[in-house]
Amino acid sequence: MTDITLVHGDITEQEVDAIVNAANSSLMGGGGVDGAVHRRGGPAILDECRRLRASRFGGGLPTGYAVATTAGELPADWVIHTVGPVYSESEDRSALLASCYRESLRVADELGARTVAFPAVSAGIYGWPIRDAARIAVGTVLNTPSQVVEARFVLFNEDAYAAFEQAL
Numbered sequence: 001m002t003d004i005t006l007v008h009g010d011i012t013e014q015e016v017d018a019i020v021n022a023a024n025s026s027l028m029g030g031g032g033v034d035g036a037v038h039r040r041g042g043p044a045i046l047d048e049c050r051r052l053r054a055s056r057f058g059g060g061l062p063t064g065y066a067v068a069t070t071a072g073e074l075p076a077d078w079v080i081h082t083v084g085p086v087y088s089e090s091e092d093r094s095a096l097l098a099s100c101y102r103e104s105l106r107v108a109d110e111l112g113a114r115t116v117a118f119p120a121v122s123a124g125i126y127g128w129p130i131r132d133a134a135r136i137a138v139g140t141v142l143n144t145p146s147q148v149v150e151a152r153f154v155l156f157n158e159d160a161y162a163a164f165e166q167a168l
């Protein structure tokens with residue numbers, strides 16, 4: 001049974017077994033959470049991402065998938081990179097967003113991670129409305145069996161925190 005907790009803050013500072021990165025399919029870094037993860041985690045993360053691109057994910061990590069690397073200099077042991085869908089008004093992509101959480105928990109189980117911190121995947125640069133993103137995030141984690149004992153949603157601002165509180 002996974003306990004869901006909500007905190008205000010910066011995901012890169014979390015002392016958990018694994019943090020989830022809201023990456024893009026290149027795995028080569030970007031802004032938002034991804035920028036902070038690579039900036040604070042140091043070059044070891046990008047080195048491993050490059051190796052993943054050269055081996056398993058030549059075409060990039062597909063949307064809805066997740067893959068782990070070292071967390072470099074971050075307090076966590078691992079970073080689980082997942083690629084959220086860009087929000088679309090004309091197409092329902094919520095199954096892909098749910099897949100990000102399900103796959104991240106699956107990878108966490110493979111690693112033996114028991115505490116995992118998540119950002120609000122897709123709710124920043126990828127434009128997902130926060131209330132809907134929160135509903136999908138909380139609902140999927142609650143409905144996905146795993147060995148993770150704490151799924152901690154780390155919310156960067158007041159709106160995001162309120163949306164997750166309501167979803168919970």
Ligand code: AR6
Binds near residue numbers: 024034119120126156
């Ligand atoms: N800690 C916790 N939450 C954060 C942090 C942080 N340090 N920084 C931002 N947020 P985003 P996406 C919140 O844009 O929408 C990158 O360029 C933010 O307020 O990081 O999935 C990637 O390379 C928002 O609520 O991820 C991709 O190209 C949430 O985290 C693209 O952005 C997610 O915002 C992915 O966009």
